Amino acid sequence: MVQFNWVFLDLETTGLQPERDKIIEIAALSMDENGEKQIFHHLLNPEVPLPPHITRLTGITGEMIRTAPTMADIKKDLLEFLGQKVIVAHNAAFDLGFLEKALGFPLPNLYIDTVELAKLLLPHTPSYSLRNLVRTYQLNQEPAHRALPDTRALEKLFYALTDTLKKLPIYALQEICSFLQDNPQGLSWYLQEILKDQIRHYDFTQQLETACVEENEKSSTAKNKRAFQWSVKALEEMFLPGGYIAGQLLNYQTRTPQIQMLKAVAKVLEQERHLLVEAGTGVGKSLAYLVPALAWAVSQGEKIVVATHTIALQEQLARGEIKFLEKVLPFHFSAAVLKGRNNYLCLHKWREFKEAVHGLSWPEKLLMSRISLWLRENGTGDRDSINLRGWEKEFFQQVSSVKDICLGSNCPFIGECFYQRAKQKALEADLIIVNHSLLLSDLKLGEALLPKYQYLVVDEAHHLEEEATKQFTETFSLYALQKRIGALLKKDNYRKFGLFSFIQSLLTKEVQDLGHIQNRLADAQHLAENINMQIHDILCVLEENPSLELSRVQEGVKHAAWWETLNILFANLRSNIVGLLRELQSLYDYIAAELDYATWEIPLRHLKAHINESVVEAQVIENFFAAGGEEKVYWFERDNALKDLRLHITPIKVAQQLYDHLFISKTGTVLTSATLTVDGSFAFLIEQLGLPEELVDTLQIPSPFYYDEQSLLLVDSSLPDPGKTSEELYSLAIQEALLKILLVTGGRTLVLFTSYKQLRLMFDVLHDPLQQAGLELFADGINGSRSLLVEELKVNPQAVVFGANAFWEGIDLPGAALTSVIMVKLPFAPPNLPLVEARVEALTHEGKDGFYGYSLPQAVLRFRQGYGRLIRTVEDWGVIVVLDNRIVKKRYGKKFINSLPQQKYYAGDTGFVVEQVRKWFKTSGG
Ligand code: SF4
Incomplete structure (x- = not known):
């Protein structure tokens, strides 16, 4: 491995703005040519008052820095210490921004930011703070908001990250180097150096052997399992001392309440009932429903769906209880996690992005590199296994799977498609773990998303009504419309143009009736621009009425002057959306009928998606301003951060929808949570959820705690x-x-x-x-x-x-x-x-x-x-x-x-x- 000349750097400052705030402490660590550690460390007099919160944070007081040198005093020594070395800093833009401002000129040194490196290598870590990363690697050097100890922590972290980097397969390194190669950043250079080193020392036999061992282990586990003959007694015995489950859990004590719940769940499955079961904390409800559910699925050839409230809980169940049961149950089963389609990366879109990577910014290229490494490591394409924040989430949306533009069987990646694979796995599984949102979208769409099933367990069922209310709410968002119009008109995105320009670029002289299609495009463009102007007008009305936050539309509101203005503006907006919709439909019909499908498939799918969204938008606006009837509540919500105004139409009750879509059509349902009753009664939930009283059993199992x-x-x-x-x-x-x-x-x-x-x-x-x-x-x-x-x-x-x-x-x-x-x-x-x-x-x-x-x-x-x-x-x-x-x-x-x-x-x-x-x-x- 080539030896590099590093300097680890950290600063403490009076605030976060280099333009306004000053450095109060600087520390740098380096090795000299003899391998001896060299330290450069000074408290600095910022020549401005020290804010009290900085003293609280760092422990540095005004007294401590009053007689300290200024930056001008140490400038020469500092530059000598830094020399030509490569600077390593945590959140380097911050430290270098302050340093360069204080020095008055840019530093020529290459630098590496350990936040960028950590994000690349640890895609799922919840936080990239120095403190959290030091803990993740167990580096035994707690940062302290002081420059010198933090620099020591930084040095250890950098070497730990480098060890992780060196373990990456060569092909993975090659891909991220190709994304980042054009940039004169220290990180690009360092990755290239590591890649060269890896190629020199690569052991080509190692990976193949590991893969073979894993495959053999998997198949031998599966072979040793037997089929299961349905027997509640046998299930009960698994939880008794020495049983399959009790015997494998450290300090496990047989819990009568857990067995009570297991039997009640088994009864639902056998007798085709619905059950509301409140299981207090400590009952062990997950195992109490999973074990009979899996046994029933396997022995009867039935599919069972388990719905948890959130995606995080889906993961928790899959990684915790399901993994445990895979090891201990005496029969083989398969379980799959399925999420909404936009949670999965679309490989087709991903390829388009990779081809256009050179047009992206440095943070976007870095994110591409992170996603690339994550895809290789994770293999599910599921965005919940990568830690994305802010704009990164929006970026992911651009490469996530979308129904209307999915190429389906025409997609060159159909065999590897993450969403299709997750769906296929769910289709083959005995038990599918979904979240409430997917469960209810499936019901709303006539069971189009999940494989057919008759048995359902809803965990955290006290949230079911709230989630159903969300799903059955119709919403129009001004911000979403603005983004959509932007995607039509855009001249400069990753493909260098939005949909209209993309269509224009595909037109050739050979296209018959070129004039017709160009006129349609020009009209559509004109309407889209009108929509943009109308959005702007609506935002102006909002600015003039800052008190409009969250309002229900009632008779009183309808007489307000602002309501009248909004009503007129939205009527115009709707009419332009309908106009645009007609133009898009006309374009779609012409292209679909006259032009080569293979060339035009992608723009056609995008057109279809815009048409579908326009239909919904126009409908919601119309329904909202016609607000009437006692079964729904009409309300709007303002989001100042996004400059959004949302119009919502929410059903006041969802009991009937749940009854029609869920309880009456499923053979057996278990609804469970630690909190279903109020003062010992299930009445509130039964009414909210529309449960058929004649088919529902209730059971309250108290917690075994004292x-x-x-x-x-x-x-x-x-x-x-x-x-x-x-x-x-x-x-x-x-x-x-x-x-x-x-x-x-x-x-x-x-x-x-x-x-x-x-x-x-x-x-x-x-x-x-x-x-x-x-x-x-x-x-x-x-x-x-x-x-x-x-x-x-x-x-x-x-x-x-x-x-x-x-x-x-x-x-x-x-x-x-x-x-x-x-x-x-x-x-x-x-x-x-x-x-x-x-x-x-x-x-x-x-x-x-x-x-x-x-x-x-x-x-x-x-x-x-x-x-x-x-x-x-x-x-x-x-x-x-x-x-x-x-x-x-x-x-x-x-x-x-x-x-x-x-x-x-x-x-x-x-x-x-x-x-x-x-x-x-x-x-x-x-
Ligand atoms: S099948 Fe659809 S979602 Fe999957 S990779 Fe292809 S286009 Fe994307």
Whole structure:
């Protein structure tokens, strides 16, 4: 291996903007010609005030830098130290931007950015922060927001990444080198060097042998399995001591509730029933439904679909329980994960992009290289196995599979197509794992997406109604229309032109009636440009009415002046969409009838896709502005970040659709979750989901945990009622109580909010006092994403995490990683949300109580989810504090308490709560 002359560099600064902020610390590490480590390290006087948050972050104080040298003082030594070496930095653009600004000229050195290198090599890592990467590689050098230790961490990380790089197959390296070769970046050069080195040392026999061993292992496992004769008793025995399942799980204790659930699921399969089964945390519900489902599928030759709420849960089930069962069950089965088609990369589009790679920007080329390596490593083409952020997601969409433009059997990649392979695997599988969204799209489209099946298990079934509501909602998006029109008119994209220019480029003099097609194109182009102008006019109206955020269309709204204006603008927009649609259809008909299909297939498919989308857009706009009828709610939503206005038409109830599409047509359905009941009753869910009462069984299986012993439930009853207090006073009271309670719960505490606004407010006011007390405060969307903050709780005993919506469920932190959960407010949905308001109203019209019939049960289910974050195993312990006194002061509060598995709770003022927490941690905790 060639030896390179590296210098590892890191800076600390007064802020993030090189134009405005200054360097306060610099460290660089290098090796001299004798292999001795050389260090260049200085605190620098920035000659501007040091912001307090930088002192908090780095520990560098004004005192420390007051007498330090300035950049001018160290400039000469620094340049000498850097010499001609290759600079390695983490997020190099940041460090070099500051350095070059401070020096006053660009540095001639080649540089390598370890963020770029890590993104390339570790496509699925949740975060590319130095801290997370150091942990991923277990490098034993924790970064500290100080230049010198961070430079040491950087050096170790770079060598670890290089080791990973060297393990890449030659053909993979060759492809990414071909993508990146034209760029004078240090990374391109380094990859070329590694490639040359790999070619010199390649062992051509090694890969073949590995492949053979893996293949033999696979086939021998399959051969040893027997067929399964359906027997509930045999399934039960698998969970008894020494059974196939119990015998393979460390410390497994036979759980009567788990066997109870297994038997109930088996009954559904045998007797063609529907079952709602609430299985408390710790029952082991996944195995309790998977084992009978798989046994039934294999023994009866039936296909079973399991639907989880999210794609992440699909993955969790496939990688966890399914892998485990593949090893331990005495019979062979096949399971497949299937997602919506746009989750998969389209190889045909990918080839088009590869051919045009030279026209892409450096970040796009890097992303192409990442995708290329990921495709080779992952083999599923499934975007959830690569970590994409922001624009990267949009880029992926350009290479993902789309129904209307898929070439189907004419595609040269049909044999390797990721989506087709996933579908084929699902077709052959005994059990298919889908998500709620795909399940419901399939039902909506007349079962066109999934293979035929008669048995269904829906996990996290408390989300089914919400997902069905989404699926049956019709939506028009101004932003999506703008993007679509852009794709027609674009003059410069990866192919160098949009659809109109593409069609133009295919026209030759030989095309008969060239004038006709060109006139159609010109008219279509004119209409598309009109649409763009009308979108602009609508955006202007929005700008003039900044208060329009989320509104339900009701009689009152229809008399507002802005509504009248929007109505006229949308009528014009719709008429242009219809005009464009006619021109596109005319173009399509002419090309399809007169021109060579092989040459024109791709533009024809794109035209068809635009035609289909135009039809839907025109229809939704028409329906929306004709708003009427009591069964649907019409509402619009504004997204300022995207400059979008969305028009939604949502059914107030989806029970009938679910009844028609699902329950009446499937032979057996199991709906399960840890939270299906409200105060012990399934009535709310049965009504919401339209379950046929005569065919549905219900079963509530309590958790085997000892909640009254394992956790302490406290209510701070001294806080004001949020509904009856001004926002300011309420926030002040919460702030004081939270601080006092957090000081005794300490780290490993999760605080659940119902609004981001309040979360941000509390973060701002509590960050400093908590830090002074030695705690580290993290908040969703402020200093980390959900997955990173969950990681933080696992590894950092001082971590306090503030989370909103997504944190109320799905977080599984067993053991000491989470010892306190604080729920700030009871999680009622805001009553003025269009759908909530419409549903409450609908119940009132039916003579029912909207609050008790809808808002309350919804809030109770969510509350139970939040509560469930704390105790995950029989050994967990901790404290739950509710800061909303309505739970003890209002009549309906009992519904919340009675729905919990814990009946003992204590209420008192903040001082009482603090004292109880203190006592609990002293006597019970740990
Ligand atoms: S079959 Fe369709 S989705 Fe698959 S690679 Fe070909 S064009 Fe893409």
